[in-house]
Amino acid sequence: MPILEIKEVTKNYGDFTAVEDVSMAIEPGEVYGFIGPNGAGKSTTIRMIIGAIGITKGQIFVDDMDVSKDKKYLSKISYVPGDVSLWPNLTGMEVINFLMAARGYKDTKRRDELIETFRLDPHKKSKTYSKGNRQKVALISAFCSDAELYIFDEPTSGLDPLMEHTFHEEVKRLKQEGKSVLLSSHILSEVEKLADRISIIKDGKIVESGRFSELSHITRMKYIIESNEDISPIKQLDYVHNVEEEGKQLHLLVDNESIPDFLNELKTYKITHLETEPAKLEDIFLRFYEASR
The missing domain is CATH 3.40.50.300 (P-loop containing nucleotide triphosphate hydrolases)
Known part of the structure; x- marks a missing residue:
């Protein structure tokens, strides 16, 4: 009870x-x-x-x-x-x-x-x-x-x-x-x-x-990527958000449901550095509020 x-x-x-x-x-x-x-x-x-x-x-x-x-x-x-x-x-x-x-x-x-x-x-x-x-x-x-x-x-x-x-x-x-x-x-x-x-x-x-794990459909995953090539077109993808440039690196968020598409896109570049961070509750929170305004 x-x-x-x-x-x-x-x-x-x-x-x-x-x-x-x-x-x-x-x-x-x-x-x-x-x-x-x-x-x-x-x-x-x-x-x-x-x-x-x-x-x-x-x-x-x-x-x-x-x-x-x-x-x-x-x-x-x-x-x-x-x-x-x-x-x-x-x-x-x-x-x-x-x-x-x-x-x-x-x-x-x-x-x-x-x-x-x-x-x-x-x-x-x-x-x-x-x-x-x-x-x-x-x-x-x-x-x-x-x-x-x-x-x-x-x-x-x-x-x-x-x-x-x-x-x-x-x-x-x-x-x-x-x-x-x-x-x-x-x-x-x-x-x-x-x-x-x-x-x-x-x-x-x-x-x-x-539960936190059950809310994955409204999360975004953070990626940090770097390449000696021009990877600026990645910034224009519909499922990529909050892009920040730090030197040669791009820091960005990717819609959880679009991660396979994002990884396929990365295959077209010679990536020299790839780092991910797991979804946080704040990402869930911000994503949902942005989507429902």
Whole structure:
């Protein structure tokens, strides 16, 4: 049984449709990536999951509980937004302790480990914290909870690369413990590293879902080629994109489905250097958005 199931959910604000017929299901122990640019509908969908806003149409179930009817499901969720607000006159430790107490969590050893891991000074008042430190307080509090579903909405906003890595390691730990994670982000490399499956949302609609390997039909492969001959005609091929010249080398992207045609074209030249790079989630993302504008 999925820990989270979203069935054809729509959210209207008057005549404006922010989310339309969104469906997805997250299994226990799965990290699910939810990607799209700012304004695509990611945060609106999450707000409906956590009950912050109502659902216009459709249903959302957490651990088989209908979120519009049974608020007991909230005990199953731990949520971190992308822009955290804290009580300004409380210290970081006081905020963490309060949130732990609210969830009935008493493992202070785990709390202290996380504070050290995230390099937080917990004795400063929250009003003195930078955006990154406020984010750390929220993440520590979330990882201290014994939730079944962790929802992170742009969770590494404001964190430096070292702390981003720390966050990634903690998400992997959750997965090993059989917990589920919904990771909403526009940082594609982050989702690519962590997610088992992804959904791409555009203009409030899910336009692609699946495992990374299953989305090969909208990818492009990167090639770096070099020749002592004039290979400039390659730049004019319909399936070749984003061409950059670096000395004698051409750096370019080729539509995945046209790779056989591209390799046949290369046979007509005396290529002295050929290098490829595998498709990345960012290539999938950009390709799809370019194609669907």
